[in-house]
Amino acid sequence: MAKKELWKGNEAMAEAAIRAGCDAYFGYPITPQSEIPEYMSLHMPQEGRVFLQAESEVATINYLYGAGGSGKRVMTSSSSLGVSLMQEGLSWLSGAEVPCVLLNCMRGGPGLGTIQPGQADYYQMTRGGASGDHHFVCLAPGNMQEAVDMIQESFDIADQYRNPCLIVVDGLIGQMMEPIEWHEVKKRDLPPKTWAADGRKGRAEHNVIKTIFVEPEDDNEFNEHLARKFEEMKKNEVRYEKTQCDDAEIVIVAYGTPARVSLSVVRKLRAQGVKVGLFRPQTIWPYPEEALHEVAAQDSVKRILCVEMSEGQMIDDVRLSVEGQKPIDFYGKAGGVVPTVEEIAEQVEKAVKEAVR
């Protein structure tokens, strides 16, 4: 078994990308993720790879277009408002089918908000602010070990679908220190990048990376192709974890740090005989819709409690999954405040009372 090492979240996630074979990293400093570009600035050149501090997030995402489109494994990281500036570029990467990895270490918003951890980018990540029909696999690790494992896999996911893959963490995961193990993540079978525009080198035709269509029918056909790809992602990439849901009366739905706090709530209340469970999406797109639907369908389940570090964004997906089978409560803290065990426990107890009414 690999030995445990103590790492800071952001540095571990940067190292995970290097281990995944990231060829080039581009990024613009922003708290709470600046340790990632800092780590990359030292270690990427040591590995003979490319590091470049970008002049802006607008430029950053276009660096990804250039490096990814010419066949390289490429990554950036940013936080919330920085990611907002990348939206146009993300749409282009999607439209040109250029793989890349983008890590959003979310902070409180809107605007400058706070540098403390937040989850108010759920819409931005899963719905996006960019034009066009597009989706990205959004991996949402709940702890550091999962984060480093997922980052290593994210490059394969991006390459497999020729699509950006997003890592969605809240600032707490980036800032905390935790022991992790480095294990070999299973590699996917990936086709060679014959589409890359990296110089013809004897190829009969020139390759082009572009997003434009002249004929509406052609663009429609391309969108249908993308839609089929998104269906494949939905089929293959959904991930979630259930903790003591089988006999639960109250099921908490949470991801990232709130899920971690909720796990302590489950342990604490179970010890007191309260039948509470935790449903934790590990991908927020594709959302584990069916699995949550089934949990909500269980006879034991009386109410669902959605907990977020926002004023309620994921709750839309919870509603869409539960489809009115059971009542849904919400508890959220925004602007960088992390909900406590006591607060969430109180919400569960309230739900229990509601349930017996």
Add this chain to the structure above:
Amino acid sequence: MTVVYQKSKGLTDVELHYCPGCHHGIAHKLIAETLEEMNAIDTAVGVCPVGCSVFADKYFSCDMFNAAHGRAPAVATAIKRTHPDQPVFTYQGDGDLASIGAAEIVHAAARGEKITTIFINNAIYGMTGGQMAPTTLIGQKTTTSPLGRTVEQAGMPMRMAEMLSTLDGVAYAERVCLTDIPNLNKAKKAIKKAFQLQMEGAGFTFVEILSTCPTNWGFSPLDANKWLKENMVPYYPLGVVKDVTKEVAK
């Protein structure tokens, strides 16, 4: 039979969509010839913009990118950094380069990215129907300066070759035009020199081409040529703006 002239292998057989008298096509030809002469069609990667040259990726026979409006220098930077031995160029209009993409071009130049930028200055937004560009001349009428551009409203037109040349990363900058054969020959030489200096690792190289847009200027092709010479050239002087190889020699 001797072949006295043939289309460059740097171009595909796709028919160009440019308006009659538009200089975009001539600029394409000069770049394509340069790539062919430098034996670079098989290694070069070009980045075309959003603007009338949005379809340039169909016309050049080397590998191509079409970049988001203004972002070609960033795209080209990343290609060059990850493929340092290959020629990389951007082809950009004046709205693309001097307006929406001002930050990307300035920083690529400042870093001395070893790329070549071909800058098509036609003093107007061609593709979107003739709106004012940062390069539109004072008094010039466009669809968003219907009474003519004024300094009070929009400031003075930007001289990009001069502005970028203040940056140490710029190895070579020249302004040319394509109105007649002697100028065409000078333009070809400038483009070739820019690519050569790029491959020698000298730094960022920049060729500004004063170009016509007969359609949006509202002139015949010949009158457009005349207008360019009489109005653009006095404000945008032709010639080498910066050449570090000459400076070293001095």
